[in-house]
Amino acid sequence: MWRYMGRKLGFYGLTFVIAVTINWMIPRFMPGDPVRSMLNRASISDPEALERMTTYYNEVFGLDTPLHQQYFAFWSGLFRGDLGVSVWLYPEPVTDIILRHIPYTLGLLIPAIVLSWIVGNHFGAFAARGKVLDNTLLPVGYILTATPYMWMALLLLWALGVVGGFFPTAGGYGFALTPSWSWPFFVNLVSHWFLPFLSMFVVGLGGWAIGMRNLIIYELEAEYSNYLQALGAPRRLIRRYAFRNAMLPQITGLAVQLGTIIAGALLTEIVFTYPGLGTLILRSLNNNDLFLLQGIFLFVVVGVLIANFIIDIIYVLVDPRTRVQMTGGAS
Amino acid sequence: MGTTSFGQDIWAQFVHGLRSTFVTGLLGGGIAFVLGTAIGFVAGYKGGIVDEILNVLTNVVLVLPALVVLIVAVAYLDVRGLVVQALFIGLTSWPWAARAVRSQALSLATRDYVDLARLSGRRTWKIITTEIAPNMSSYLVMSFILLFGGAVLIAAGLDFIGLGPTGGVSLGLMLESSVQWSALQLGMWWWFVPPGAGITLLVGSMYILNVGLDEVFNPKLREL
Numbered sequence: 001m002w003r004y005m006g007r008k009l010g011f012y013g014l015t016f017v018i019a020v021t022i023n024w025m026i027p028r029f030m031p032g033d034p035v036r037s038m039l040n041r042a043s044i045s046d047p048e049a050l051e052r053m054t055t056y057y058n059e060v061f062g063l064d065t066p067l068h069q070q071y072f073a074f075w076s077g078l079f080r081g082d083l084g085v086s087v088w089l090y091p092e093p094v095t096d097i098i099l100r101h102i103p104y105t106l107g108l109l110i111p112a113i114v115l116s117w118i119v120g121n122h123f124g125a126f127a128a129r130g131k132v133l134d135n136t137l138l139p140v141g142y143i144l145t146a147t148p149y150m151w152m153a154l155l156l157l158w159a160l161g162v163v164g165g166f167f168p169t170a171g172g173y174g175f176a177l178t179p180s181w182s183w184p185f186f187v188n189l190v191s192h193w194f195l196p197f198l199s200m201f202v203v204g205l206g207g208w209a210i211g212m213r214n215l216i217i218y219e220l221e222a223e224y225s226n227y228l229q230a231l232g233a234p235r236r237l238i239r240r241y242a243f244r245n246a247m248l249p250q251i252t253g254l255a256v257q258l259g260t261i262i263a264g265a266l267l268t269e270i271v272f273t274y275p276g277l278g279t280l281i282l283r284s285l286n287n288n289d290l291f292l293l294q295g296i297f298l299f300v301v302v303g304v305l306i307a308n309f310i311i312d313i314i315y316v317l318v319d320p321r322t323r324v325q326m327t328g329g330a331s
Numbered sequence: 332m333g334t335t336s337f338g339q340d341i342w343a344q345f346v347h348g349l350r351s352t353f354v355t356g357l358l359g360g361g362i363a364f365v366l367g368t369a370i371g372f373v374a375g376y377k378g379g380i381v382d383e384i385l386n387v388l389t390n391v392v393l394v395l396p397a398l399v400v401l402i403v404a405v406a407y408l409d410v411r412g413l414v415v416q417a418l419f420i421g422l423t424s425w426p427w428a429a430r431a432v433r434s435q436a437l438s439l440a441t442r443d444y445v446d447l448a449r450l451s452g453r454r455t456w457k458i459i460t461t462e463i464a465p466n467m468s469s470y471l472v473m474s475f476i477l478l479f480g481g482a483v484l485i486a487a488g489l490d491f492i493g494l495g496p497t498g499g500v501s502l503g504l505m506l507e508s509s510v511q512w513s514a515l516q517l518g519m520w521w522w523f524v525p526p527g528a529g530i531t532l533l534v535g536s537m538y539i540l541n542v543g544l545d546e547v548f549n550p551k552l553r554e555l
Binding site: 011014023027148149150154155162259260262263267270271281282285286294300308 | 387394484493503531
């Protein structure tokens with residue numbers, strides 16, 4: 001088991017190194033000069049100021065040293081938690097800004113992922129091989145997975161927020177409140193959180209339900225289900241066995257889907273101007289704050305890697321076969 | 332279908348935007364398909380160390396969140412075009428297709444007729460294209476359909492963040508401008524409902540087409 005974990009950790013370490021390298025390479029090897037384009041967009045007319053800003057930015061990026069030296073400098077900065085200084089919120093370090101916004105994104109992502117996974121799976125298992133339910137579930141589920149996250153968010157926001165007026169339409173909490181551990185603030189926070197959560201939950205639901213439905217049908221064809229049926233076991237019991245077996249591929253599916261779901265969360269946040277990483281990405285793009293953008297990229301990658309590792313651990317805990325294989329038993 | 336707050340016709344934008352959606356889908360999905368199947372076939376057929384290396388590569392790209400990589404990469408471009416966007420999407424969204432093709436090719440590579448072809452001294456790519464690929468053509472068609480749908484969704488996401496083709500029209504860009512000019516607060520539902528519905532219908536019909544094909548090729552899934 002520890003060898004397995006070690007191998008997984010090694011793989012994630014490699015992925016992290018590659019991600020950091022990509023992050024380092026993009027500003028340096030993309031066609032065009034990032035410093036020049038940043039300054040162009042700022043449209044400075046004074047040539048002397050332009051000269052000074054160019055040298056300043058070159059120095060900040062470390063573009064005036066040889067390439068390998070730049071690479072190591074980038075890594076050492078990373079280990080000191082130094083991702084550079086934001087251009088948009090000038091004197092503030094990038095790391096601080098991101099850390100301030102992360103709780104909102106996590107608060108949105110984790111409940112949406114976990115709940116839609118659980119509910120979707122149960123619903124799919126329930127609908128499989130049921131005549132009416134199955135026929136309605138399939139098209140609805142496929143349409144839901146095909147819905148772009150931001151469109152679902154827009155529709156919900158418009159229907160429940162603007163027209164219905166049940167929920168606030170923007171922000172993470174009311175403008176009249178300051179963050180504190182009080183009851184009114186908490187209620188306000190939840191009412192702002194609910195719509196983004198709901199739209200992510202609904203979009204996620206369809207995919208899990210369909211996946212589970214297909215897997216259950218496969219499992220019901222398996223030998224053990226036929227055997228149980230021949231023994232006269234009740235339908236519910238067979239279903240329960242099938243469900244347990246079908247869960248394993250769904251856990252792997254969760255790891256594969258993670259990137260898409262996170263991207264969806266970022267888009268949803270933009271619609272609701274929810275103060276998480278997605279809105280931060282939009283702001284940093286609008287303000288040409290490339291340091292901040294790259295910092296967010298690194299944080300998202302690290303988050304995805306950690307989540308993947310957690311899913312791996314859960315998989316080992318849930319599936320006894322992987323444990324047998326790891327301790328050297330017959331495969 | 333009404334106009335935007337600048338008096339631009341929504342219907343005209345929609346029709347024109349649909350074209351760029353199809354172009355990114357076909358091109359991005361196509362590039363991802365070619366890359367994914369090539370890597371999957373080579374990994375599954377060759378096996379051994381080649382397989383190991385390609386497998387690690389596939390898993391690395393699979394774990395990295397595609398859209399976030401794209402945002403960072405595209406943000407550095409001064410002028411963004413449709414083709415470049417499709418190229419980037421293709422370069423990041425191939426891994427799961429490679430994985431699926433690899434596992435299929437792995438089981439087909441040990442068949443007798445493949446051995447026979449190998450004994451007769453054919454070249455590797457010829458064996459792959461004439462012996463292995465035709466036997467999983469249904470699988471390949473379906474993975475292209477899924478890649479097409481995925482590329483359309485990713486492109487819409489990129490457009491929505493404001494990294495779409497500069498000065499172009501696409502369904503994602505329509506959504507972006509509707510949010511930017513607060514169509515929501517003004518109650519202009521005709522601005523943001525059609526583009527999203529277009530994307531949803533397009534991708535959703537792709538998925539349902541896929542199910543239909545799946546039931547044709549795989550009788551196990553059919554209703555009893």
